[in-house]
Amino acid sequence: MKSFRHRLLTTILIWIGVLLAGLLIVIGQLFPIYAETHNTAEVWLMLFFVFVVAMIFSAIIGYRIIQVQALPVENVTQTALELAKGNYRARAFEYSNVGTVELSSTINILARNLQEITAIREMEQERLKTLIENMGSALIMIDRQGGITLVNRSFMQEFQLAAEDIDGKFYKEIRIPYELERFIEQVFMTETAARNQLEFKQGIHSKHIDVYGAPVLGEHEQWLGIVIVSHDITELKRLEQIRKDFVANVSHELRTPVTSIKGFTETLLEGAYKDPATAFSFLEIIEKESNRLEMLIKDLLELSKVEQAGFRVDAVPTNMKNLIERVGEMVERRLEEKNIQLKLQLEPVIVQGDPNRLVQVMMNLLVNAISYSTSRTAITVRLYQQDGEAVIEVEDQGIGIEASEIGRLFERFYRVDRARSRNSGGTGLGLSIVKHLIEAHHGNVKVESEVGVGTTFTIHLPLAS
Numbered sequence: 256m257k258s259f260r261h262r263l264l265t266t267i268l269i270w271i272g273v274l275l276a277g278l279l280i281v282i283g284q285l286f287p288i289y290a291e292t293h294n295t296a297e298v299w300l301m302l303f304f305v306f307v308v309a310m311i312f313s314a315i316i317g318y319r320i321i322q323v324q325a326l327p328v329e330n331v332t333q334t335a336l337e338l339a340k341g342n343y344r345a346r347a348f349e350y351s352n353v354g355t356v357e358l359s360s361t362i363n364i365l366a367r368n369l370q371e372i373t374a375i376r377e378m379e380q381e382r383l384k385t386l387i388e389n390m391g392s393a394l395i396m397i398d399r400q401g402g403i404t405l406v407n408r409s410f411m412q413e414f415q416l417a418a419e420d421i422d423g424k425f426y427k428e429i430r431i432p433y434e435l436e437r438f439i440e441q442v443f444m445t446e447t448a449a450r451n452q453l454e455f456k457q458g459i460h461s462k463h464i465d466v467y468g469a470p471v472l473g474e475h476e477q478w479l480g481i482v483i484v485s486h487d488i489t490e491l492k493r494l495e496q497i498r499k500d501f502v503a504n505v506s507h508e509l510r511t512p513v514t515s516i517k518g519f520t521e522t523l524l525e526g527a528y529k530d531p532a533t534a535f536s537f538l539e540i541i542e543k544e545s546n547r548l549e550m551l552i553k554d555l556l557e558l559s560k561v562e563q564a565g566f567r568v569d570a571v572p573t574n575m576k577n578l579i580e581r582v583g584e585m586v587e588r589r590l591e592e593k594n595i596q597l598k599l600q601l602e603p604v605i606v607q608g609d610p611n612r613l614v615q616v617m618m619n620l621l622v623n624a625i626s627y628s629t630s631r632t633a634i635t636v637r638l639y640q641q642d643g644e645a646v647i648e649v650e651d652q653g654i655g656i657e658a659s660e661i662g663r664l665f666e667r668f669y670r671v672d673r674a675r676s677r678n679s680g681g682t683g684l685g686l687s688i689v690k691h692l693i694e695a696h697h698g699n700v701k702v703e704s705e706v707g708v709g710t711t712f713t714i715h716l717p718l719a720s
């Protein structure tokens with residue numbers, strides 16, 4: 256930059272020299288004539304005057320040249336330097352009627368293009384980053400040397416890593432489950448895509464992931480490293496386990512009465528039928544077991560129906576007070592058998608619900624309350640309105656439930672005391688059905704219980720509008 260100005264200044268100085276020389280020649284020509292008519296002092300004054308005029312003249316011309324030629328070039332150079340530094344917002348002044356205007360505008364076009372290209376690149380990078388960060392799967396990229404080049408947030412969360420655990424590390428150095436490390440190694444060594452399901456311990460819990468690994472190929476099929484994507488499938492595995500448990504439970508529940516029926520029938524056929532008393536008691540058992548089978552199948556069908564996605568109840572305004580009184584009458588015989596008193600504290604409340612389904616719910620809760628209570632206790636059913644909802648409470652003074660069991664109470668076939676519950680005649684599906692039915696009514700059901708004191712089931716249901 257400086258050199259351009261220097262050169263220009265030198266040019267101007269030479270130019271002034273030439274001008275002065277010219278002047279001196281002219282003066283040299285005129286001098287003899289002038290000297291004859293004027294004294295020496297006047298001659299010197301004249302010379303000095305001419306010199307000063309020439310200097311001022313040169314200065315003005317020089318200044319103009321610098322303004323017109325040097326400054327725009329300096330400005331364009333400065334802009335180019337800024338662009339080189341990466342500041343694509345820099346622009347040159349486009350001085351009008353100057354020879355350098357073309358240079359300035361070209362530099363500006365270049366700057367604008369660069370700015371646009373950078374903006375597009377930044378946008379694409381941002382998009383890619385957002386995609387990788389929010390893809391919902393954990394992702395890690397490893398280069399040819401085994402160094403980690405990219406890791407997304409899900410990966411860090413999933414394997415409980417912090418940024419400093421990863422920065423500049425090799426994949427073998429980071430703290431990931433051994434099973435995953437082996438999988439990465441396999442993809443890394445074989446350079447072929449692979450998929451697998453891995454199980455490992457994280458703290459006290461078992462975790463399942465579905466992993467996919469593939470080599471990353473650049474231009475000309477050149478191997479650049481590998482990418483690993485993993486997906487947490489723990490919840491899926493849990494559901495699969497529940498399904499398997501369910502099948503096992505159903506088979507077990509069905510087998511027990513069938514075995515019993517088969518055993519007693521065989522004994523009868525082998526000759527026990529000849530003794531009427533034995534035959535009668537055996538037939539009674541067979542009848543009881545058949546009833547259990549029938550109930551189990553009924554509950555299973557019922558559960559599969561209410562569990563169906565899109566299951567709806569036919570909700571109509573229903574007089575809940577009447578409904579509970581009716582259910583109270585239906586369990587009268589059972590109450591009498593165990594000498595249990597039923598106290599009804601019912602306010603007139605109209606709910607939005609399916610009467611048949613609500614009878615089923617109340618039946619299940621009341622039969623449970625009776626089954627899991629000792630003789631000569633009381634069961635209280637309350638019905639009232641609160642915060643724009645109907646509240647139903649079924650409180651017993653029965654055996655109660657351990658706090659640790661309450662979380663699983665609504666699971667299919669879950670029973671606190673298997674032997675005891677089976678003797679109570681239930682199928683282990685009652686509370687699952689209750690929960691599904693109440694949720695289909697857009698309500699909810701909760702339990703509070705204390706062992707040896709009693710249990711209260713509380714249902715919230717929407718009121719009829």
Ligand SMILES: Nc1ncnc2c1ncn2[C@@H]1O[C@H](COP(=O)(O)OP(=O)(O)O)[C@@H](O)[C@H]1O
Nearest residue numbers: 623624627670671676681682683684685686710
């Ligand atoms: N009122 C209650 N008091 C104590 N335990 C209860 C009560 N209601 C339910 N339970 C427990 O919850 C389990 C599940 O109930 P449920 O689904 O109705 O099946 P079950 O057919 O065994 O009655 C029961 O086996 C019992 O252990």
Ligand SMILES: [Mg+2]
Nearest residue numbers: 623681685686
């Ligand atoms: Mg029950």
